[in-house]
Amino acid sequence: MLFFLAQGYRVIAHDRRGHGRSTQTLRGNEMDTYAADVAELTTALNLRNAIHVGHSTGGGEVTRYVAQHGKGRVAKAVLIGAVPPIMVKSESNPNGTPIEVFDSFRQALLTNRPQLYRDVPSGPFYGFNRTGAKVSQGLIDNWFRQGMMGGAKAQYDCIKAFSETDFTADLKSIEVPTLVMHGDDDQVVPIADSALLSAKLLPHATLKVYQGLPHGMASTHPDRINADLLQFIKS
Numbered sequence: 576m577l578f579f580l581a582q583g584y585r586v587i588a589h590d591r592r593g594h595g596r597s598t599q600t601l602r603g604n605e606m607d608t609y610a611a612d613v614a615e616l617t618t619a620l621n622l623r624n625a626i627h628v629g630h631s632t633g634g635g636e637v638t639r640y641v642a643q644h645g646k647g648r649v650a651k652a653v654l655i656g657a658v659p660p661i662m663v664k665s666e667s668n669p670n671g672t673p674i675e676v677f678d679s680f681r682q683a684l685l686t687n688r689p690q691l692y693r694d695v696p697s698g699p700f701y702g703f704n705r706t707g708a709k710v711s712q713g714l715i716d717n718w719f720r721q722g723m724m725g726g727a728k729a730q731y732d733c734i735k736a737f738s739e740t741d742f743t744a745d746l747k748s749i750e751v752p753t754l755v756m757h758g759d760d761d762q763v764v765p766i767a768d769s770a771l772l773s774a775k776l777l778p779h780a781t782l783k784v785y786q787g788l789p790h791g792m793a794s795t796h797p798d799r800i801n802a803d804l805l806q807f808i809k810s
Contacts, residue, residue, distance in 0.1 A: 578801045584808075589616055591636065593729020595721065604732035606740045609636045614644035626808055628653040630793060631764060632737040635659055642745035652753045653804060656764055656790045659742035659773050670768050677738045684731055692722035699762035702789030714794055746776040753777050754807045756800065758788030781807065 576586045590597035592612055593604050603612075613636065617625065627649055629637030634657020641652050664671035683691040696718035698704040701711070722730070755777070757770035766784065774782035783803060785792055793800045 578797070579805070582805060587620070587622075589613070591633070591733075593733070594725040596724065599726030599729060601728055604729045605736045606635055606639050609736070610639040610643060613640045617644075617648055623648055624650045626651045626653065628655065628804070629657060630655040631790065632658060632733060635737055635740060635742055638742045638745045638749070639740075641751065642742075642748045646750075649751050651751050651808065652749065653756065653807065654753065654770070654773065655756045655793055655800070656758065656761055656770075657755070657773070658737045658740075658764055658769060659746055660769070660776060661741045661743065662738045662764065662768065668768070672738070672765070672768070674738075677734050680734050681731060684727065684734070688727055688730075689719070689723065692719045696791075699790065701791040701795050702760060702762065704762075705760070705789075711795070714791070718791075742773075743776060746773055747778070749777055750779070752779045752781070752807075752810075754804075755780055755782045756785070756792075756803065757783075758785045758790065758792045760787050761790045761792075763790035 576588060580586045589612075591609055592598065592600050603609075613627075625645075625648055627637045627641060627645070629635070629652075634654040637652055637654060638657070638659050641649050661668055662672050663677065664673045680691070683694075693715070696703070696715045697710075700718065701714055702708055703710045703715070755770045755774045757764075757766045759766050761769075770782060770784070774780040785796070785799070788796055
């Protein structure tokens with residue numbers, strides 16, 4: 576965010592309901608409400624010609640907001656390691672991630688949330704489980720800090736929101752230029768069932784694949800991601 580602030584852009588971030596410093600709500604922890612919350616914020620700030628950037632679950636949030644609320648307000652969109660079109664395996668999505676994987680996350684959260692929030696960033700999120708990876712304890716600690724700030728109920732509900740929401744119709748209806756960025760070694764949101772499909776569904780997509788980069792590539796390789804984001808914003 577500081578990078579784009581230094582480039583002269585107005586930079587706005589929000590904490591999703593139940594996460595970070597936001598209110599720890601018991602209800603509304605699903606994509607329709609997430610998108611409605613963004614709509615309320617952008618209306619209150621009277622944002623126009625905005626570029627919405629979303630990572631992972633946030634990419635789903637951006638997709639639904641732009642499709643259902645953003646007409647006339649959004650100039651471009653960016654999806655980074657994003658969950659659309661839909662993650663969970665089903666008859667209509669045979670190559671998706673089995674529901675048992677998400678059930679294991681739910682069980683881990685219920686059993687020992689702090690340990691889960693150590694294990695995820697120490698392993699697949701940043702690719703630190705790969706041979707030869709340069710591990711950053713600071714990134715791990717900050718991921719843990721951010722996770723533990725949020726509410727357990729909201730985070731539990733969010734697993735269903737990011738894994739089972741179908742964004743197919745949203746993607747097809749987005750009219751603005753959209754940059755789809757994804758690492759081909761993403762162990763959290765596998766690229767074959769996400770970015771490669773989303774880029775085909777979006778009417779005005781640009782797909783950029785990063786060889787060997789992980790799910791959290793915006794943090795492990797910020798110089799590359801920021802440079803490409805800036806080029807897309809200026810284009």
